Amino acid sequence: MNKLITLLALLIGSFSLSDSYKAQPTEVPSENKFDMEDFRWLVGSWTGDGFGGISHETWAEPVNGVMMGMYRHINAEGELNFYEFLLLDENGLRLKHFNPDLTGWEEKDDMLTFEMISYSKDKIELKGLTFEKKSDTEMTISLKMRRSDGFHTEVFNMKRDL
Numbered sequence: 001m002n003k004l005i006t007l008l009a010l011l012i013g014s015f016s017l018s019d020s021y022k023a024q025p026t027e028v029p030s031e032n033k034f035d036m037e038d039f040r041w042l043v044g045s046w047t048g049d050g051f052g053g054i055s056h057e058t059w060a061e062p063v064n065g066v067m068m069g070m071y072r073h074i075n076a077e078g079e080l081n082f083y084e085f086l087l088l089d090e091n092g093l094r095l096k097h098f099n100p101d102l103t104g105w106e107e108k109d110d111m112l113t114f115e116m117i118s119y120s121k122d123k124i125e126l127k128g129l130t131f132e133k134k135s136d137t138e139m140t141i142s143l144k145m146r147r148s149d150g151f152h153t154e155v156f157n158m159k160r161d162l
Helices: 002-019 036-042
Strands: 044-048 054-059 067-074 080-089 092-098 112-120 123-126 129-135 138-147 150-160
Touching (some): 036 067, 054 150
Antiparallel strands (some): 067 080, 080 092, 129 138, 138 150
């Protein structure tokens, strides 16, 4: 019986020890109250690079603490690859992908989610995705993706369309 209790204690202890090795956020969550109005700098249309092609992203004014965005990717040959519909709020970002014919990638009620980690006046850090204002006309979006050979970060250098 003592061996069984010791074995269970070791097993439970190994689970809690393995949790300590999980990736930790690079910033401590902000103690400021989240206010979507602080991220009005996203509002408008942006064009940049990414995935070896052209990225277009457009954000609408916040309504009831939520911002709506749209994204499209055009490959190096000038062909439309896909669309995204995005929602950003205090919990993070939710998105759905669509093919050029508007058929969805995710199942009907499914979506990708990026949990909010931290935020400041010029930066929104989500789990796997970061938006950073560089100036009034430039921002960088960094997307961390898992690939067969490990993790890769795709960086999108975006400029505001004037």
